[in-house]
Amino acid sequence: MTTVTIYDPPMCCSTGVCGPEPDPNLARFAADLEWLKTQGVMVQRVNLAQEPARFVAEPAVKALLDETGGDDLPALVINGRIVARGQYPVRAELAELAGVVTLNVSADYLASETVCELIAIGAAVAAGSESCLEFHHNAAKHLGLSSEQMRRAAEIGAEVRATATKSVMGTKDRLIGGLTQSGCCGGAAAAQPTPGCC
Structure with missing residues (x-):
């Protein structure tokens, strides 16, 4: 199973979508990650403000921090390799990076x-x-x-x-009531159907 780990810059929560005015890009990215999970991909998010030790423990991410001081976060890591940095990829890019085959209908x-x-x-x-x-x-x-x-x-x-x-019959029942029992076509109240009716 492919594992995608996102190393986020310091944020107030694990997704960054809390608060009265959440960043729409972060909200979109959170939804895209949920979609990625449904495609069989394991997703992890690591927040620099909450888990700095994990940034240091990942060699590629530590090298990035040493190089840029964290200015190039977020970083997406797959199999120990940074595959994207500095921005949150859109869903199509996430799928490609994670090796998820999607139907491209032209x-x-x-x-x-x-x-x-x-x-x-x-x-x-x-x-x-x-x-x-x-x-x-x-x-x-x-x-x-x-x-x-x-x-x-x-x-x-x-x-x-x-x-x-079904919908139109429901509207009919609401507007004019149910069917009345008559001799035509039988029904529970009819002793015999009218010849030639049905």
Whole structure:
């Protein structure tokens, strides 16, 4: 497991985000470190004001202190080597430094025919349009998309449709009340359904 250790300049707390007006860069960095933990990276933070002995115990950081007097803090250390200094890297830089592979989705990919057809399949199911579903199924199949990919897109569309139906029925119940029992389509109160009704 990769371990990233951040050697912070003197701060009032371990993250520097306490107080009435926290530095937004420190808040952003704290959130990025939490994200890094979810990617399987071990993260440690060492505050010069609270743990100066740990700065001296890390050879690379001690050399940095001797060189700059602490002006180049923070320092990020991975495997005993300083990989960044003098600023808090943004999330993409943290991921690269820690060797975390992230999905880089480009605008060209999002606009590709395959993605558009999968979106269209989901939209066709959500809209309840059989003709659109058949058309986009054939187009997606022609592009080489698998049945599993198309099935997942359709399932998402079905979930959207079900959620919309549930929502509108809830609004209907709130505005005009529940359904009344009638002879049409049976129901608990109907002895026999009306012929040809359902």
